[in-house]
Amino acid sequence: xxxxxxxxxxxxxxxxxxxxxxxxxxxxxxxxxxxxxxxxxxxxxxxxxxxxxxxxxxxxxxxxxxxxxxxxxxxxxxxxxxxxxxxxxxxxxxxxxxxxxxxxxxxxxxxxxxxxxxxxxxxxxxxxxxxxxxxxxxxxxxxxxxxxxxxxxxxxxxxxxxxxxxxxxxxxxxxxxxxxxxxxxxxxxxxxxxxxxxxxxxxxxxxxxxxxxxxxxxxxxxxxxxxxxxxxxxxxxxxxxxxxxxxxxxxxxxxxxxxxxxxxxxxxxxxxxxxxxxxxxxxxxxxxxxxxxxxxxxxxxxxxxxxxxxxxxxxxxxxxxxxxxxxxxxxxxxxxxxxxxxxxxxxxxx
Numbered sequence: 001x002x003x004x005x006x007x008x009x010x011x012x013x014x015x016x017x018x019x020x021x022x023x024x025x026x027x028x029x030x031x032x033x034x035x036x037x038x039x040x041x042x043x044x045x046x047x048x049x050x051x052x053x054x055x056x057x058x059x060x061x062x063x064x065x066x067x068x069x070x071x072x073x074x075x076x077x078x079x080x081x082x083x084x085x086x087x088x089x090x091x092x093x094x095x096x097x098x099x100x101x102x103x104x105x106x107x108x109x110x111x112x113x114x115x116x117x118x119x120x121x122x123x124x125x126x127x128x129x130x131x132x133x134x135x136x137x138x139x140x141x142x143x144x145x146x147x148x149x150x151x152x153x154x155x156x157x158x159x160x161x162x163x164x165x166x167x168x169x170x171x172x173x174x175x176x177x178x179x180x181x182x183x184x185x186x187x188x189x190x191x192x193x194x195x196x197x198x199x200x201x202x203x204x205x206x207x208x209x210x211x212x213x214x215x216x217x218x219x220x221x222x223x224x225x226x227x228x229x230x231x232x233x234x235x236x237x238x239x240x241x242x243x244x245x246x247x248x249x250x251x252x253x254x255x256x257x258x259x260x261x262x263x264x265x266x267x268x269x270x271x272x273x274x275x276x277x278x279x280x281x282x283x284x285x286x287x288x289x290x291x292x293x294x295x296x297x298x299x300x301x302x303x304x305x306x307x308x309x310x311x312x313x314x315x316x317x318x319x320x321x322x323x324x325x326x327x328x329x330x331x332x333x334x335x336x337x338x339x340x341x342x343x344x345x346x347x348x349x350x
Contacts, residue, residue: 016346016347016348017346017347017348018347019347019348019349020192020196022192022193022195022196022197023196023199023347025193025196026193026196026197026199026200027200027343029197029200030197030200030201030204031340034046034204034336034339038321038324038325038328038329038332039325041328042168043328043331043332044165044168044169044172044328045168045169045171045172045175046172047172047208047335048168048169048172048173048176049172049173049175049176049179050176050204050205050208051176051208051212052080052172052173052175052176052177052180053176053177053179053180053205054205054208054209054212055080056073056076056077056080056176056177056180056181057076057180057205058209059076059079059080060072060073060075060076060180063075063076073180073181074181076180077177077180077181080177084173200343203339203342203343203346204339206342207307207335207338207339207342208335208338208339210306210307210338211306211307211334211335211338213306214302214306214307214334215255215256216256217302218255218302219252219253219255219256219261220252220255222251222252222255222262222265223248223249223251223252223255225291226247226248226251226265226269226291227248227251229284229287229291230244230247230248230269231244231245231248234280239276239277239280240276241272241273241276241280242272242275242276243272247265247268247269247272250264250265250268251265251269257331266285266288269284269288270284270285270288306338307334307337307338307341307342308341308342308345309337309338309341313337313341314333314334314337317333317334317336317337318330318333318334320333321333321336
């Protein structure tokens with residue numbers, strides 16, 4: 001079985017490709033399109049679309065070893081749709097079972113846990129802090145209700161942006177799958193501009209796959225380190241952190257999102273530790289800071305080796321895009337920088 005001619009080539013050991021006029025024009029257009037995506041706040045659409053496109057093409061290439069390319073693309077589409085439906089049901093079932101408020105005893109159990117946590121905190125915190133703390137779980141509910149009323153408008157905006165994000169993600173999913181279904185091998189008679197533009201898309205997909213695979217490894221390492229701490233170290237120290245298995249799962253899932261994912265999982269771990277003991281929260285914070293300092297070296301090695309750029313260049317790109325576009329720019333920087341350096345290296349510019 002011959003390899004799929006539409007798959008992006010490994011450019012590491014290939015001779016430089018001449019940078020002709022169609023290639024120059026499409027490079028400029030692709031760079032402008034990527035910046036426009038950031039300006040229009042459509043980066044989520046791009047990421048979901050590239051994910052769907054790459055997953056479909058990878059699965060189709062594997063199936064094409066046994067069936068025709070057209071059948072492989074159709075089978076890959078069916079498999080991905082079934083996987084998405086299955087993930088949806090799994091997430092719904094998981095959220096129903098892990099929720100602390102599920103079941104008849106959920107709310108009373110949660111209130112008892114909160115009361116015990118408040119008693120522990122009041123015994124160890126300074127008096128000037130205790131004076132501003134709610135005394136009973138009922139007081140906590142009053143404070144929370146007041147905060148919700150005060151920030152109702154902001155919460156409505158959060159809900160609006162969440163729904164819009166879900167709609168954008170679905171749109172990106174549809175676009176990515178449709179693009180993968182209608183992306184057969186480029187015929188030899190294709191016009192130069194069309195061939196060059198398709199090559200830009202394939203290089204962007206390849207850069208995204210490299211960065212995503214590196215981030216997956218980082219998320220796995222992060223979840224392993226966190227699991228060792230929560231499931232082994234803490235019990236040996238005599239602490240039983242509630243929801244520790246869920247926190248490990250959250251660490252892995254959130255770790256797939258660079259930077260902000262670690263912030264979310266770390267905040268959840270520290271807050272949960274605080275409900276058990278203030279000293280455990282301090283210990284957890286120290287552990288998370290230390291382990292992430294160690295992970296910086298691993299991140300630089302893993303991501304840098306995958307996209308073949310020095311870590312200081314990647315850091316500079318992240319700072320620039322963060323200053324220009326905020327947090328989405330920080331997340332987009334590895335993908336964008338991997339693509340542009342890969343293109344320049346392929347054409348012998350660097």
